[in-house]
Amino acid sequence: MAPKSDSAEGIVLNFVNEQNRPLNSQNVADFLQKFNLKKAAIQKALDSLADSGRISFKEYGKQKIYLARQDQFQIPNTEELNQMKEENVKLQEMLEEQKKTNSQLEGEIKSLQSHLTLEDIHSNDAKLRKQVKEMEERLTKLRGGVTLVSPEERKAVEKTYSDAISQWRKRKRMFKDVWDAITENSPKNPQEFKEELCLEYDEDIGVSLQTYSTLMPHEKKRPRG
Numbered sequence: 001m002a003p004k005s006d007s008a009e010g011i012v013l014n015f016v017n018e019q020n021r022p023l024n025s026q027n028v029a030d031f032l033q034k035f036n037l038k039k040a041a042i043q044k045a046l047d048s049l050a051d052s053g054r055i056s057f058k059e060y061g062k063q064k065i066y067l068a069r070q071d072q073f074q075i076p077n078t079e080e081l082n083q084m085k086e087e088n089v090k091l092q093e094m095l096e097e098q099k100k101t102n103s104q105l106e107g108e109i110k111s112l113q114s115h116l117t118l119e120d121i122h123s124n125d126a127k128l129r130k131q132v133k134e135m136e137e138r139l140t141k142l143r144g145g146v147t148l149v150s151p152e153e154r155k156a157v158e159k160t161y162s163d164a165i166s167q168w169r170k171r172k173r174m175f176k177d178v179w180d181a182i183t184e185n186s187p188k189n190p191q192e193f194k195e196e197l198c199l200e201y202d203e204d205i206g207v208s209l210q211t212y213s214t215l216m217p218h219e220k221k222r223p224r225g
Helices: 008-019 025-031 041-052 078-113 119-145 152-186 191-195 209-214
Strands: 054-061 063-067
Touching: 008 025, 008 041, 008 054, 025 041, 025 063, 041 054, 041 063, 041 078, 078 152, 119 152, 152 191, 152 209
Parallel strands: none
Antiparallel strands: 054 063
C-alpha cells in the first residue's frame, strides 16, 4: 500500500522521486525543513521506503545513499533523444531572438521616455498659441502707428515674440522626432493613428510657422562709409 502523500514517508518519497539523484539523510532533512520533519523521522522513512523497495539504496561504509527507482521513469530512445536535442536547439534560438527583441524595445522605450509626453506637447502648444495670438494683435496695432508701448517695452515684446517663435520651432521639431519614433514600427497607419489621438498639425487649423516667422523684427544694417 502506497504511503499517504502528507505522511512522512509520502513526503520523503515524493522528494526523492522529484530529485532523482543520489541523496543521504542529511540532504533530505535539509530540503524538507519546511515540513517540520525531524532528521530521525526522515531517516526512519528512508529506511522503511528502502526496505519496501519503493526507493533504492547503497551502503558506503556507515553511510547510506538513497536514489529513486529508475524503472519507474520512461527512458527515451536514441530517436527521441535526438528529437529532444533538436527541439532544445530551436528553443534556445527562439530565446536568444526574444532577448534581442526585448533589448531593442527597452532601448526604444528609454529613448521615448527622454522626450516630452503628448500631454506636455499639447499643454505647451496651447500656451504658445495664446502667446503668439496676443503678440500678433499687439504688433498689428503697432504697425498701424499706434504707440502702445515705450521703446524699451517694444524691444522686450519683440524679444518675447522671437523667443516664442524659437520655442514653437523647437517643439515642432521635438514633436516630429517623437511622432516618427512612435509610428516607425507601429502597425497602425500614421494618419489613422493621428486621428485616433485627436492630434492636429499647424496646417490642420490654418496656421503656419513660416508665416509667423516673417513677422519677426529684422535689424537694419548700418550703411558703410
